Amino acid sequence: MTKDTQCLICKRQEDEPERDIILTTDAFVVRHSRETNIFGYLVIESRRHILDLTEGTEEEAVSYGSLLKQVMSLIRKLTGAERIYTFSLGEAVPHFHVHVIPRTDSLPRYYRGRGIMSYPVEPGLKEEQMEEVCKSLRYILKTSPTKP
Numbered sequence: 001m002t003k004d005t006q007c008l009i010c011k012r013q014e015d016e017p018e019r020d021i022i023l024t025t026d027a028f029v030v031r032h033s034r035e036t037n038i039f040g041y042l043v044i045e046s047r048r049h050i051l052d053l054t055e056g057t058e059e060e061a062v063s064y065g066s067l068l069k070q071v072m073s074l075i076r077k078l079t080g081a082e083r084i085y086t087f088s089l090g091e092a093v094p095h096f097h098v099h100v101i102p103r104t105d106s107l108p109r110y111y112r113g114r115g116i117m118s119y120p121v122e123p124g125l126k127e128e129q130m131e132e133v134c135k136s137l138r139y140i141l142k143t144s145p146t147k148p
């Protein structure tokens, strides 16, 4: 796999314990975000150091589609979200990753739609909250009939 030693996502995939990883495929890693306190906020990261899918293979592009569907279903089952936001910017870390964020009815109106970009990144979830939500997500995944 292509890695960049200066890249935060490549480094994290190499070094860090897998506590926040929900699932992995040949091409992608799905983990719970540590950037906010939103339960079920997942990030899909490519295993290879690519900027976006234009640098991906045909297989990566195809598998991304079915993985995104699976991740969105997982989030909906966990949170009952009315909307699920997805976006990829690649500005802070130029390694392909997609934010997949549940928008539940408890999210204040101010943060809905494009307002989600203003949602505070601190505080993140506490470690025990993170473990609990990851455990729930893995359980749903294990017992879910929809796998790609």
Ligand SMILES: [Zn+2]
Pocket: 003, 004, 007, 008, 009, 010, 011, 048, 049, 050, 094, 095
């Ligand atoms: Zn990278």
